[in-house]
Amino acid sequence: xxxxxxxxxxxxxxDPAIVRLVADTLSAAGMVAVACSSGExxxxxxxxxxxxxxxxDIMMPGVDGFxxxxxxRAVSLVPVIFLxxxxxxxxxxxxxxxxxxxxxxxxxMPRELVARVRSCLRRAxxxxxxxxGGMLSCRGIEVDRAAHTARLHGEPLSLTPKEFDVLxxxxxxxxxxxxxxxxxxxxxxxxxxxxxxxxxxxxxxHLRSKLSAIDSDQVFIETVWGVGYKIAP
Numbered sequence: 428x429x430x431x432x433x434x435x436x437x438x439x440x441x442d443p444a445i446v447r448l449v450a451d452t453l454s455a456a457g458m459v460a461v462a463c464s465s466g467e468x469x470x471x472x473x474x475x476x477x478x479x480x481x482x483x484d485i486m487m488p489g490v491d492g493f494x495x496x497x498x499x500r501a502v503s504l505v506p507v508i509f510l511x512x513x514x515x516x517x518x519x520x521x522x523x524x525x526x527x528x529x530x531x532x533x534x535x536m537p538r539e540l541v542a543r544v545r546s547c548l549r550r551a552x553x554x555x556x557x558x559x560g561g562m563l564s565c566r567g568i569e570v571d572r573a574a575h576t577a578r579l580h581g582e583p584l585s586l587t588p589k590e591f592d593v594l595x596x597x598x599x600x601x602x603x604x605x606x607x608x609x610x611x612x613x614x615x616x617x618x619x620x621x622x623x624x625x626x627x628x629x630x631x632x633h634l635r636s637k638l639s640a641i642d643s644d645q646v647f648i649e650t651v652w653g654v655g656y657k658i659a660p
Contacts, residue, residue, distance in 0.1 A: 433458040434479035434548055439469040439495065440510065441487045445533070449482060449510070452537040453544070466490025470498060478505060480548055483527075485511040485518065493525050500526030506547035510535070519618035529609075530618065546609055550599055563598040565658055566647060568638070570595045579641045586637065589614060593630050597648065602660045604651040631656055 438449050438460050450460035461478070463469035466487050473481070481499060485492035496507050508529040509522045519530050528547050531540060563570040567580045572595055577584040586594065592614040597605055607627050608619040615626070631648055638647045649657050 435459045435461060435477065436544065437461050437463065437469060437473060437478040437481045439463045439466065439482065439487070439492070440484040441465060442484070445484070445510075448537075449540070452540060456541045456545075458544070466492070466495040469495060473499060473503075479551070480506045480508065480544060482508050482510050482544070485509060485513050485522070493521060496522070496525045496527055504551075506551050508543060508547060510540075516618055516620075523612070523616050523618070529612065543609075546606075549601075549603065550596075550613075563595055565598055565602075565660060566645065567642070568594070568598065568647065568658070570598055579638055582641045584637055584641075586634070587630075590630055590634050590637075593627070594634055597656060597658045600657065602657060604654045604657040606655040608655075610655055627656075 433456075436453050436458050438446055438453070439462075440446050440449070441464050443464070446462045446464065450462055453460040461472060461476070463472055467490050469481075469483075470490060481496075483492045483496060490498075492509060492511065496509070499505065499507060506528045507526060508531060509527050510531050510533065511518065511522075512533040514532040522530050528550075529543050531543055563572070569578045570576075570591070575591065577586055577591060577594060584594075593610065596610060596613050607624050611617070611619050611623045611627050615623070617623075635646075635648055638645075647658055649659055651657055
């Protein structure tokens with residue numbers, strides 16, 4: 428594969444067919460895929476080189492995905508996406524508890540995988556740009572993650588912790604739509620279920636009400652039908 432300036436993705440799976448499929452999919456999307464067939468090789472590669480994201484299988488001999496994710500998370504905040512045939516809720520919960528940013532079940536659609544990867548890269552890039560104490564702002568909304576404060580046009584917003592995280596996540600997307608599933612799993616840190624959309628809708632409704640109480644002339648949080656929500660610049 429020819430090197431380019433795209434994001435470097437570490438792909439870890441002991442199935443050569445999966446590695447080839449993922450590598451070809453990422454390469455076609457302008458990314459650089461570095462493949463490893465075992466947890467030991469992947470840990471050595473991660474310790475030696477810099478990567479922008481890790482795509483990680485769970486069921487591998489020796490160092491499995493959960494252990495490798497824990498090792499990575501102990502030294503780095505690089506995004507980690509589990510790519511696994513294990514679709515039990517307990518496996519997903521353990522994956523998120525280990526420190527994963529997303530969980531994709533095999534078999535997967537290539538376009539969905541690329542979308543998930545780009546979403547994680549976008550969030551990580553914005554966090555790296557603003558820094559831990561960076562101010563998120565758009566259309567008069569200001570969110571300070573470090574101080575855990577939120578304002579609209581200088582007026583304080585009284586938000587619950589989940590409302591605060593939902594608003595910050597939408598701002599971090601910089602005008603791009605955030606899927607309901609992505610929003611739920613990012614804020615609640617739990618696998619998305621059929622009923623999870625209700626929790627997201629309730630928090631969006633409360634946020635809209637609190638924003639409207641200060642400025643009723645604008646619709647700050649827009650619904651992107653069939654996708655999720657966004658705060659358009």
